[in-house]
Amino acid sequence: MTEITRVQLQPVAKGTLPKLWIGIVLVLLLAAGAAWAAVPKVLTLAEGVTLETLTEGTGPNPGATDYALVNYRGLLDDGTVFDQNDQAPMPVDQVVPGFSTALQNMQAGGRYRVKIPAAQGYGAQGGGPIPPNADLTFEVELIEFRTREEIMQMQQQMMQQQMMQQMMQGGAAPGGAPGGAPVGPGAPAAPPVGQ
Incomplete structure (x- = not known):
């Protein structure tokens, strides 16, 4: 009886089996590399501050004397939000030490989770809604940062623009004080005080 099924x-060609195993190992290594790249990177910084990178940023890091523009949310250990702000300008050297340390290790466009021990935050005194000896967690997006010199130049330019606008809107009236009545000979006298 013949079987039609x-x-x-065909015999396996010589050397095919090792190639198959090498291919399987390569696929596994690529998958492991992709999984490793997806794992957030956590840096332990000075005094126990940790910086977890959620989204990579690009470019240089802010310096201690720079100003950072950030979106942030501050949380206590129990999950209570104690502070939150979008597009908040911050002088890097004028925030709590742990936050300053973390900012100096961020890159523009990046999103981060920062854990600050109490000693690098508000310490034993606490502050506002933050109880004494509270560890803090911040979710931070560094939008951009500028040097102090750039900020000062921008402020000067804004002041010059405001002065120009004031002058264009009727600043100095001919023959008188800015926006005031004419003064000098032939000008009407002001009424006496109290009448």
Whole structure:
């Protein structure tokens, strides 16, 4: 009796089996590399501050004397939000020490989770809604940062623009004080005080 479902298998060519195993190992290594890249990177910084990178940023890091523009949310250990702000300008050297340390290790466009021990935050005294000896967690997005010199130049430019606008809107009236009545000979006298 003949079997019509039987298919004759071809012999495996010499050297094919090791190539198959090498291919499987390569696929596993690539998958492991992709999984490793997806794991957030955590840096332990000075005095126990940790910085977890949620989204990579690009470019240089802010310096201690720079100003950072950030979106942030501050949380206590129990999950209570004690502070939150969008597009908040911050002088890097005028925030709590742990936050300053973390900012100096961020890059523009990056999102981070920062854990600050109490000693690098508000310490034993606490502050506002933050109880004494509270560890803090911040979720931070560094939008951009500028040097102090750039900020000062921007402020000067804004002041000059405001002065120009004031002058264009009727600053100095001819023959008189800015926006006031004319003064000098032939000008009407002001009424005496009290009348």
